[in-house]
Amino acid sequence: MGAGAEERTAREELRRRARQEAARLTAEGVHAVALSWVDTSGVARVKAVPTGRLAHAARHGVGASPVFDVFTSDDAITASPLSGGPDGDLRLVPDLDRLTVLAAQPGWAWVPADRQDQSGVPHPGCARHFLRRMTAAARDSGFEPRMGYETEWVVCRPGDDEPPVAAGAGPAYGMSRLVEMSDYLRDIVTALRDQELEVLQIHPEYSPGQFEVSTAPADPLRAADELLVVRETIRAVTLRHGLRATFAPTVVAGGVGNGCHLHLSLRQDDQDLFRGGPGPQGLDETAEGFLAGILDELPALLAVGAPSPASYLRLAPSVWAGAYHCWGLENREAALRLIPGPPDESGSANAEVKCFDAAANPYLLAGAVLAAGLAGAEAKRSLPAPVQGDPAVVAPATPRLPRSLTQAADRFAASEVLRAALGETLHGAVLAVRRAEAESLDGRDPEAVAAATRWRY
Structure with a gap:
């Protein structure tokens, strides 16, 4: 045939x-x-x-x-x-x-x-195909990657108030906020369950009206697909409760914004590469190279994972946003956080990239992270010393990640790793859109930037 x-x-x-x-x-x-x-x-x-x-x-x-x-x-x-x-x-x-x-x-x-x-x-500009291709490349190298996302969003009262009024008056992580919004959160959990998505946890977050839900890790393509289902399910349940939801990186200027932290793990020959190895903090040598590749490319990856001018209002020091170009063991202020997990829970070890948000295309993001990690593993790169504590306090010489979309786009344009992985069509489209987004809001004050992107995501 x-x-x-x-x-x-x-x-x-x-x-x-x-x-x-x-x-x-x-x-x-x-x-x-x-x-x-x-x-x-x-x-x-x-x-x-x-x-x-x-x-x-x-x-x-x-x-x-x-x-x-x-x-x-x-x-x-x-x-x-x-x-x-x-x-x-x-x-x-x-x-x-x-x-x-x-x-x-x-x-x-x-x-x-x-x-x-x-x-x-x-x-060649299909982001979903790009992720499928990068996942295949990882498997061809002997890796079995898994990914999962933390989805943060802010629930707002209905109406045209600008800035909007948050729903749920309770304190950060407060039980009183959960009680006030318990019917709403129950309906989200129920809808996700009915769609066969496994919820790991759901809770009030730091900002007024903010919540977070985490779903089970999966292969990179499925994880990206499920992230979209999670967001649109939250949006639909929110509307049915007469409320509004936003996943925008910055909802109100000066506040702690919405992240979308990416968790990833690697296995090879059914062995966990993030635990029990000879490298730093028990990393396998290959896993160390993989994470070092991600860390090296983080300034360029930021143009993929923090793609809005509003993203850089969120990336502030000392708010657990991952504004510094460093890694650390269980350090929530580092951009790249290694999580060993409970020693008796198989497969719990993973790495978290904290500097990304929900303005990112999850297919582009996951594929770009895989490309950076594979490049690092192939080159057998090593991680620098980890940072303990808040870099702004204990390690002020630690470099910041790009502080604007323009700076991130410049680093993206210079990344040969990402250019080779994405291909000229997709790389050129990403760069053109980032330049246009930055130019469209250039010179606006922070609240104007937040207002322009508040309801786009």
Whole structure:
């Protein structure tokens, strides 16, 4: 059988499976399916089809312009050397393995979409394909990576107040705030459970009206998909309670913003590489190189993981945001935190990158982190001495990470590791969008920056 015939057979099999899924969804009262992808600015975009059109979408895709590569968060359109303009078309192809009936949006299902050209070839600007490719590269190197995210958000009262009024008057981490919002939080946990997502914990956070939920780690692609489901579930439950939710990096200027901390672990031949090794703090030598690669690239990675001008209002010293370019053992002020975990809990050792937030495209972010780690492991890099305590106090010579999106974009532009991993199309789109975002809010005061991005995420 020739390649063309095999491809046609595969597409017909996909269409057959999609018909089965559509029949199941219809029986469950689902009337429409949201095909979702995340653009370069970190905004989740969507096209939807009636349930009866799912098989057609799976076989032929749904049209979408390539120009979404260079959309900014305020819906302006910029351009890069290889992206932009009105020409061309891509197909959004649903990944049926991730099809999810939305518990908080009755009658709807959600599915992540891969972006392909008309002949079925992955688009070089597809962030989801980039993550799939980087995960395959990690496995080819003998690693089995797992990732998980902490999702922070602020719940606000309805209305047009600017800045908004936070819901939940209790103190940080306070039981009184949980009691006041217990019905709301219960409905979030229930909806996530009904969507077969495993919640590890949920609690009030530091800022007024702020909460955090953590879900179980998974392979990088699934973890990124599930992060999007978590956010949109929270958003839907919040609206059903007559409230508003924002995941923006900075909700009110001068306050502690919303992070989206990335946790990662590595196994090789079923061995935990973050525990029991000869390296610093029990790291395997390969794991040390992997983390050293991430640490080396953090200033450039910040353009991927903290992609909004508002991100740099959040990245302040002494608020556990990870503003310093250092690592530490269980140090919540370090940008890269090593967590050994309980000694009797297998697989609990992991590393946390604290300087990222929810404006990031999670597929781009996870893929870029893997690329940096793989480069470090291949080069057998070593970690510097860890920092203990708040760097602003005990180690003032520790360098800060970039303090603006422009600075981070400059470091991203100079990173040969990220350029090689992303490819010219995706690297150019990221850089163009970051430059445009920075320019659009240049010279604005902090509250104006916060207001401009508050409801975009």
